[in-house]
Amino acid sequence: MKNLYLTIFLLIMCLKSYSQSVAFNYTGKHFTVDTSLKHQAFLKEYGVANLRWDYEKSEFDKNNKPFLTNNKTRTLYDSLANKIFLCEQVITYPRNFLKLSHATLGTFYAELEFVNGKYSPSDLICIEEKMREDSLKKDPCPLVEYKYDDFTGERNYSTPYSKDNKSLNIRFYKNVKNNGTAVYFMALNTIITRAWATERGVILLLKNGKKIEKPSAEVTTRVDSHANFETSSIITLSAQDIALLKTSPIKKFKLYVAESEADEPEMMQKLLICLLSKNK
Numbered sequence: 001m002k003n004l005y006l007t008i009f010l011l012i013m014c015l016k017s018y019s020q021s022v023a024f025n026y027t028g029k030h031f032t033v034d035t036s037l038k039h040q041a042f043l044k045e046y047g048v049a050n051l052r053w054d055y056e057k058s059e060f061d062k063n064n065k066p067f068l069t070n071n072k073t074r075t076l077y078d079s080l081a082n083k084i085f086l087c088e089q090v091i092t093y094p095r096n097f098l099k100l101s102h103a104t105l106g107t108f109y110a111e112l113e114f115v116n117g118k119y120s121p122s123d124l125i126c127i128e129e130k131m132r133e134d135s136l137k138k139d140p141c142p143l144v145e146y147k148y149d150d151f152t153g154e155r156n157y158s159t160p161y162s163k164d165n166k167s168l169n170i171r172f173y174k175n176v177k178n179n180g181t182a183v184y185f186m187a188l189n190t191i192i193t194r195a196w197a198t199e200r201g202v203i204l205l206l207k208n209g210k211k212i213e214k215p216s217a218e219v220t221t222r223v224d225s226h227a228n229f230e231t232s233s234i235i236t237l238s239a240q241d242i243a244l245l246k247t248s249p250i251k252k253f254k255l256y257v258a259e260s261e262a263d264e265p266e267m268m269q270k271l272l273i274c275l276l277s278k279n280k
Helices: 002-020 037-046 127-138 239-247 265-277
Strands: 030-033 085-091 097-102 106-115 118-121 124-126 145-148 155-158 170-176 182-192 199-206 211-223 229-237 250-255 258-261
Touching: 030 127, 118 124, 124 127, 170 265, 182 250, 182 258, 199 239, 211 239, 229 239, 229 250, 239 265, 250 265
Parallel strands: none
Antiparallel strands: 030 085, 030 124, 085 097, 097 106, 106 118, 145 155, 155 170, 170 182, 182 229, 199 211, 199 250, 211 229, 250 258
16 A cells, blocks of 8 residues: 555656646647637737747847837737747747748747746647647546556556646546556645644535545645645545545545645546546
8 A cells, every 4th residue: 555655646746747847849730819808908909929020139129020019019919810820940049939930921939938837928829739628628538647557567547737737736546456446546735834743634525515534544744846835645535435526526625724725626526537437
């Protein structure tokens, strides 16, 4: 059992490391201006930021700004709206840019900004990524990770560590022994203001008002990569626990005395149901 907990812990660390890495896989993908209602009004008034004709020339050179707005600092929204641009190249030196092309507008460059754990252009969206996100909202099952242990023959499944490059405070795990026996685990974590010694007690409060209580579950504290105190626990889920979790999303949870709202409760419930169906 200790080895299994160690495997889960190492998997969490690997997923965290992966989520913090940057992979410039935009080449060959398509971009368009963000036309969502919460951004459209702002972009229409102030224009699209961080575009240049030549990435090697100054951002303060007005002649280097494509399709200038009246204030001469940003690109006119209407000149780019409803148009699709192909990413021909990702430039990583001296700064990070996408080389974008359009049949009639020509070629220009969009500077990348590091936001929420990844590099992306500030006012443009990747069409392929948006399509994938929309699809995963309906069916998040492709997000379930799978790993086969060549030495033991065990199969391990896990829900994602993060969503939109933001860490999730709930994760589910499924370990299938080589005899077909399945064991389910749940990992929870939250940030606290001060460290404490190892304590015990986990409570899950579901949206339908029901509770799952694990009074003997161990709760530990560590310092995370951002120098915050993070308290966490890994609990084993019984058949009765799973039956309750299938009926209602988690509203909030308590680790010893630290309470936290559950991240993405509806999505996590869907992912648990996905996990239940995984056998190979």
